[in-house]
Amino acid sequence: MRKNSRSIGCLFLLTVSAILLVGALPQPTWAAEGAALAGRVVDFQQQPVRRARIALYLNGEEEPYVEGESQRDGTFVLDLPDEPVDAVRLEISHPHFRTATWKATWADLERLNDGSAVRLPDIVLERQLTVGFWIATLTFLAVLLFIATERLHSTMAALLGTAVILGISLVGRPINEQLFIIDFEQAIEYVDFNVVFLVMGMMIVIGVIEETGIFQWMAYQAYRLSQGRVWLLVASLMLLTSVASALLDNVTTMLLVAPITLQIALTLGIDPLALLMPEVLASNVGGISTLIGTPTNILIGSYADITFNDFLVNLTPGVLLAQVALTVYVLLVYRKQYRAASAAASPALLAQLEENARITQPDKLRKAGSVFLGIIVLFILGEQFHLVPAVTAILGAVAMLLVVRADIEQMLRVVDWTTLMFFIALFIVVGAVQEVGLISYIAAGIRLLVGDNLIAATLVVVWAGAILSGVIANIPFTAAMLPVVGFLTRSLPGASNKVLFYSLSIGAAMGGNSSLIGASANIVTAGIAERAGYPITYRTFLKIGLPAMAITVTVGTAWLFIHF
Amino acid sequence: MGKILCATRGGEASYRTQDAAIALARERGDSLIFLYVVDTHFLDRTERAVRPDVVAEEMARMGQFLLTMAQERAQAQGVQAEVRIRRGEVLEELKAAAREEGADLVILGRPGEEESAFRQVDLEAVAREIEEETGVETRIV
Numbered sequence: 001m002r003k004n005s006r007s008i009g010c011l012f013l014l015t016v017s018a019i020l021l022v023g024a025l026p027q028p029t030w031a032a033e034g035a036a037l038a039g040r041v042v043d044f045q046q047q048p049v050r051r052a053r054i055a056l057y058l059n060g061e062e063e064p065y066v067e068g069e070s071q072r073d074g075t076f077v078l079d080l081p082d083e084p085v086d087a088v089r090l091e092i093s094h095p096h097f098r099t100a101t102w103k104a105t106w107a108d109l110e111r112l113n114d115g116s117a118v119r120l121p122d123i124v125l126e127r128q129l130t131v132g133f134w135i136a137t138l139t140f141l142a143v144l145l146f147i148a149t150e151r152l153h154s155t156m157a158a159l160l161g162t163a164v165i166l167g168i169s170l171v172g173r174p175i176n177e178q179l180f181i182i183d184f185e186q187a188i189e190y191v192d193f194n195v196v197f198l199v200m201g202m203m204i205v206i207g208v209i210e211e212t213g214i215f216q217w218m219a220y221q222a223y224r225l226s227q228g229r230v231w232l233l234v235a236s237l238m239l240l241t242s243v244a245s246a247l248l249d250n251v252t253t254m255l256l257v258a259p260i261t262l263q264i265a266l267t268l269g270i271d272p273l274a275l276l277m278p279e280v281l282a283s284n285v286g287g288i289s290t291l292i293g294t295p296t297n298i299l300i301g302s303y304a305d306i307t308f309n310d311f312l313v314n315l316t317p318g319v320l321l322a323q324v325a326l327t328v329y330v331l332l333v334y335r336k337q338y339r340a341a342s343a344a345a346s347p348a349l350l351a352q353l354e355e356n357a358r359i360t361q362p363d364k365l366r367k368a369g370s371v372f373l374g375i376i377v378l379f380i381l382g383e384q385f386h387l388v389p390a391v392t393a394i395l396g397a398v399a400m401l402l403v404v405r406a407d408i409e410q411m412l413r414v415v416d417w418t419t420l421m422f423f424i425a426l427f428i429v430v431g432a433v434q435e436v437g438l439i440s441y442i443a444a445g446i447r448l449l450v451g452d453n454l455i456a457a458t459l460v461v462v463w464a465g466a467i468l469s470g471v472i473a474n475i476p477f478t479a480a481m482l483p484v485v486g487f488l489t490r491s492l493p494g495a496s497n498k499v500l501f502y503s504l505s506i507g508a509a510m511g512g513n514s515s516l517i518g519a520s521a522n523i524v525t526a527g528i529a530e531r532a533g534y535p536i537t538y539r540t541f542l543k544i545g546l547p548a549m550a551i552t553v554t555v556g557t558a559w560l561f562i563h564f
Numbered sequence: 565m566g567k568i569l570c571a572t573r574g575g576e577a578s579y580r581t582q583d584a585a586i587a588l589a590r591e592r593g594d595s596l597i598f599l600y601v602v603d604t605h606f607l608d609r610t611e612r613a614v615r616p617d618v619v620a621e622e623m624a625r626m627g628q629f630l631l632t633m634a635q636e637r638a639q640a641q642g643v644q645a646e647v648r649i650r651r652g653e654v655l656e657e658l659k660a661a662a663r664e665e666g667a668d669l670v671i672l673g674r675p676g677e678e679e680s681a682f683r684q685v686d687l688e689a690v691a692r693e694i695e696e697e698t699g700v701e702t703r704i705v
Contacts, residue, residue: 153608211618255619259626266574266633352632356625414615527606532626533575 035080035112039102039120041070041092045440045487048074049125051186052094059086072189077117084113090120095180096133096436097125132169132181133436139164140433140480143426147473148517154473155418158425162187165432182428182435190431191424194302194390199423200415201393202292205375206248207414208368208400213360215244215256220357223264230268230338234278235327237261241279242286242323246293246316247376250283250521258528263353267345272534274337277541278330280525281513281548285326288509288556289319291379291389295423296478296508301389303482304489304501308379308389314502318559322510322552329551333544364404371400422475430479439480443487454494458503458560461485465507466553470514470546478508499564506556514549516541566594566668569700571658573600573673574630579637581673584705586638586645588671596645597665598634600627601657624649655690662700670694670702 037056041049050071055064056078070076070092080088088104100123108118139161146157165181172179182190222236237257244253258276265272287293291301291308300306331338345353359365375396382392401411433439450456461481468477485504489495512519516526516538522545526536570585572578582598589596602623604616631647638645648665650657662670672691674684691702 207615210615216622256622259622262574262626263629266629346636348636349629349632352629356629524607528623528626530606531573531603531623532630533573533578 034082034117035115036077036117037080037088037090037112037120038075038077038117039090039123040074041076041094041123041125042074043097043125043127043437043440045443045491046122046124047440047487048072049094049097050074050189052076052092052097052125054078055091055093056080057087057089057091060089064091080112082115085109088112090123092123092125094125095177096127096130098128100125127437127440130180130436131176131178132172133438135168135179136165136181136432136436137438140429140438143429144472144476147476148471153418155422155425158422158429158476161429162425165429182432186435187428187431190434191427192299192302194388195298195427196420196423197390198292198298198302198393199295200420201390201395201397202249203415203419204397204411205372205393205400206252207411208364208404208406209248209372210252210256211361212365212368213358214365214369215240215253216260216357217359219257219260219264220354223267223353228268228341228343230270230341231331233264233268234275234331234334234338237275238278238282238323238327238330241283242289242319245283245287245521246289246319247372249292250280250287250294250519251524254280254283254521254525255528258525259532260353260357262529262532262534263356267343267349267353269342269344270337270340272529272532273536273540274334276525276529276534276536277544278327278334280519280521281326281330281545281552282323283521284512284519285319285322285510285552288505289316292393294505294509295475297505298389299475299478299482300501300505303486304498306498306501307383309383310498311505312380314498314563315505318506318556318563321559322555325551325555326548329548330544367403368400371396371403374399426476426479430476433480434483439483440487443484446484447488447491450488450492452493454492454499455561457488457492457495458499459557461488461500461503462507462553462557462560465504466511466514466549469508469511470518470549474508474512474519478504481508497564499560502564503557503560506553506560510549510552510556513545513552514542515545518545566592567666568592568594568596568669568671569599569658569662569665569667570596570634570671571599571601571654571673572630572634574633577673578630578634581671581705582634582637583641585671586641586643588669589638589643589645590641594668596638596643597648597661597667598631598638598645599648599650599658599661600631601654602627602649602651603654603657605653620651624651655693658690659694659698662694662698667700670698670700672702672704674704 041052043049052070054068054070054076056066058065066078068076068078090102091099093099102120102123111118143157143161146152147154166184166187168179169181169183218240219237222240223233226233226236241253241257257279261275261279262272265275288297291297291311297311378392401408446460450460481504485500489498489500516522522541529536568585568589572582585596602620604620607616607619627649635645635647648661650661672687687704691704694702
């Protein structure tokens with residue numbers, strides 16, 4: 001029975017991989033034959049407008065001859081009858097735009113009557129502020145507020161936002177077109193399943209690795225090898241958490257490393273916060289260096305088609321520089337505590353520490369380690385075979401389950417469906433504000449502010465991201481900023497190298513260091529510390545974290561300017 | 565001979581509580597039990613995927629370490645103390661431990677910092693609840 005469950009689970013994951021892989025391949029395009037009108041509907045930022053209703057009127061008739069919808073890329077093709085026509089008119093409408101009209105010229109009519117296709121110039125629709133715009137905007141702000149103030153669980157807040165938006169759209173539209181925000185099909189189109197499956201695959205991979213005890217063992221080795229030199233121990237622990245956060249994720253890393261770090265600190269007779277704070281700061285910075293290190297990078301990578309290797313080449317060196325600066329900073333800030341260290345722990349405590357840091361499942365570690373290495377290689381080489389990261393993660397999860405022979409039911413319980421639901425609901429809420437035009441207005445505002453100056457745009461994206469991430473959750477912030485940064489990348493001269501997406505990555509993740517609520521890793525570390533009797537208060541975190549954020553973001557920005 | 569149950573964690577505030585419990589045990593000739601409760605409810609505050617079972621295991625090990633420290637503290641003051649680890653919600657586990665261990669006195673520590681989860685007012689309510697539900701005298705020291 002258990003074997004069957006495992007096979008079914010693996011089969012499911014393989015099927016998902018296949019679907020994602022096929023989805024990633026280029027799809028054939030349809031070409032019109034005979035007389036036809038083809039065109040593209042865009043907004044004032046030259047962004048494609050999908051699902052615009054295109055009605056074709058012939059010979060002055062009141063009823064349309066044919067109707068169609070613009071596709072995802074804003075394009076449309078409408079066939080004309082074989083018989084000659086005297087007049088052709090298109091009416092392009094969309095609930096969030098003013099209706100536009102196009103009329104065929106004599107030259108167009110001549111070509112159409114010859115049986116040729118006519119390619120129209122881009123049809124630019126003008127946005128209009130509907131009641132739906134205000135409802136979607138207020139709902140989005142309410143979701144951010146609920147998450148920031150912890151009045152609701154983040155998933156509940158996002159689901160509530162989705163329910164309000166879809167409920168008003170579907171129930172309200174028949175009453176008043178102004179109430180329309182987004183329909184269900186559109187909402188689903190906004191869900192980035194590459195992100196959802198990448199997160200899910202990595203949850204399974206991490207779920208296997210985290211029970212092996214490897215992180216605790218490595219932290220203990222850092223303690224042992226430093227031989228009482230606290231500066232070396234701190235630097236080693238920061239490096240460990242940074243690398244682990246880059247390869248797994250920073251919350252898991254801190255949850256596993258914080259308890260053993262606390263014990264190491266007590267063994268050395270120093271304040272545990274003097275080790276925990278540097279670790280969590282390093283963890284938030286280190287996660288930025290890879291595609292899979294932070295959820296914000298996963299979002300950015302998927303949206304902007306930035307690969308695992310792109311992150312390694314374009315961000316990792318900058319992250320390393322920021323880590324060096326961060327290490328120097330914490331060694332200075334905590335120098336008194338480090339000097340006060342002593343090795344006065346009893347043999348019983350040392351034995352306890354060693355016991356708590358042992359690798360619990362060496363056989364599993366060997367197998368899981370090999371598979372994980374393979375996954376990283378696949379992330380690096382995968383782009384050569386058009387392997388999207390979600391497929392790599394799902395393949396890795398399948399391999400992990402097969403090789404380690406983990407219980408599929410237990411492993412599927414490891415998948416945090418609440419988190420996945422959070423992402424899905426968040427994509428819909430952000431999709432709604434994108435649909436009604438809020439994101440376009442923000443993008444246009446920033447564009448107006450920075451003009452054609454890429455340096456100014458980089459500074460705005462990095463620092464706005466860094467400051468706002470300390471106040472509001474960085475995942476919804478990043479999700480909302482992606483189309484904004486996308487617009488800036490397309491419209492600003494010299495931004496096609498995606499520097500602004502890397503800026504967003506640096507700002508959103510390093511900004512999390514500025515406050516206790518800035519990153520999930522901070523919150524879980526504070527939770528563990530509090531349960532050990534060493535609470536990390538908001539003020540304590542701010543005092544150490546805010547300057548750390550300023551230093552690392554400055555170094556990160558400097559790296560962007562040097563590299564790009 | 566009575567039995568004192570002392571809920572503990574670590575840090576300066578807990579050391580004061582431990583010392584008070586040790587002094588009471590010596591004075592009354594009671595046996596002393598240090599209790600650490602593994603409570604992973606803080607994980608609810610993150611939207612990220614975590615394995616509560618693995619985290620709870622790590623925290624139990626950390627708790628064992630903290631309890632060993634408390635035990636050594638008692639030993640240094642001439643009192644032999646036992647240690648217990650329980651998993652769950654702190655208040656419920658405290659009440660359950662008080663009943664199961666047959667404690668005569670439960671010792672709770674006064675919060676060391678204003679931001680502590682156990683604010684003074686909450687703590688007094690907790691002490692009352694333990695007394696009412698278990699019939700075991702509960703002191704805040």
